[in-house]
Amino acid sequence: MVLRRLLAAFGAGVEVDTLLSGSVRPGGTLSGEVRFSSGKSDHRVTAINLEFVAEVEVEREGQTHKSRYEFFEAKVAGEVLLAAGSTHSVPFALPVPWETPLSTLGGHQLYGIRLGVSTELELAGALDKGDLDPLHVEPLPVHEAVLNALGRLGFTFSKADLESGTIPGSQMPFYQEIEYWPGGQFRNSFKELELTFVTGPSTVDVILEADRRGGFLSAGRDALNRFTLPHSESGDLTALINEKLGRLSA
Template sequence: MVFKRLLGSIGVGAPTVDTVLEGGAVQPGGPLRGQVQLQGGQADFTIQRITLELVARIGAPGAPGAAGDGKNLTVFDRGVVAENFTLPQGALNSVPFELTLPWQTPITQLYGQPLGVELGVRTELAIAAARDQGDLDMFAVEPLPAQEAVLEALGQEGFGFAAAALVPEALPGTGQQMPFYQEFDLVPPERFTHRVAELEMTFLPNPQGVEVVLEADKRAGTLPPGHPAGMLREVLPHDPAGRDWNAEVIGWIERLLEGREAAVAQFAGGMHPGMQPGMHPGMQPGMQPGMMPGAHPGMGQPGMHPGMHPGMGQPQRRGPGVGTAVAAGAAGLAAGVVGGMMVNQMMDGFSGDEEEAADEGFDDGGDDGGE
């Protein structure tokens, strides 16, 4: 996508700007290349600097507590690509650039399938006392080899993709370097559903390797916030060759669940704050005694079963892609990505929600924070 706009805050006859990115996906820690193309205005202009900002959209537009500038946009890196030069009247000038992405740049696609995470480049041109920002130009980020190996192993073991969200918080005890972290929410296969309803995973790469953070049902309140048994950390090399990743990821999950279950059992009678008599480890606070572990709090309505979410109000309907959203299978987690999106679309239709997306993509036709 190419944006083109008149620098309105500078006035009529000002230069125009096109920012063009090279095609194809990039990787965390890798180069993002392109050109800033300037068209001179009706007079000579002294360009003080051209700045590129890397921007992420955090959460849904208008979501409570979302970080950013009013449109849920957060700048996570920036760089000056040119400064202090004259753009003659009517002249064409192209400024090539190469930005190195931060190692913890979020992943936006897996095997070519979008994950619903939006990243973009925003160009700022400073002329004299005026400054103007362009629209956002989206770019795609694919996983590093170690990240892809872990995700593929999870898919082969039957974990399905539920969501990939950017969380504007700190992840305690980790090597997080960004103002947010990317969380992958995964649906477990049947052999784990009696122990966990959702697995949360975060990658925190750095130049030496990739830190993997695993959490289980962290929003369910099974353990107090920050309890060490609620999190498992592993550090991987960048080269994934020569390792049995399926066995490794299952080993991580087993250790995480065993540690969590042991911590829960330490509470009197196997109970913990938020649980009620008749409940047992593996159940979530808010569930009713007698419900199956792996069910969601607020279930209990007629026709609901484990794997359904509160508020759905009717049994999950089967159809193309639904099964792969629950268990991605040997086709890999990419099948879960596609299936999960199909499920979300189907459920929107079942609930009668006819609302259109309020803000798709980055090109909103307005000024994203320009002065």
């Protein structure tokens, strides 16, 4: 699928059309092309940059609001003298950071997650940032193995979000939580389950945080289990996840 966006820079008659090659995975490559053309005048484009942007929940003084976080930037074109009526094209291939959050599951947009690519045009000493082109990030096989195991155990997707803050082992200023309603044998143990991935070049840390139900003489509490899987782990993880969840419910 090709995604397009049209940008008229500063009313100066320069149009930028960014085409993305489709969905990507963490650690993969986003390829595409930036096309820019001039109207009736000559222009000097000093640089074109692409930024990966996430919409993140920020909590301050008990209030929550959304904020744009730029977590990757790359220069895809340097100075270009754009003659009147001419068109220039720049192909690009950018590395996708390993910790880029997921935005697509099972071919469907992950509700609550907004990721995008912003094209920044430097022209005549000024900057113009356009609207976001959606960035579709699919899970790695090891991610899918964990997600599929939760489904087999009766957990149902509730929502997902990106929250401000850095968790141990991560380099990102935010982290992703994928939330589930419990089912199966854990229906009476948990109120909800939150899943977070911290992905690196060779391994993935899986963080399961359960909101445990209280008993007649005990209050509910949060319980956490963190473990590491290699990227090569892509088979049936139902037994492993069942064992990890069992520890949270004990």
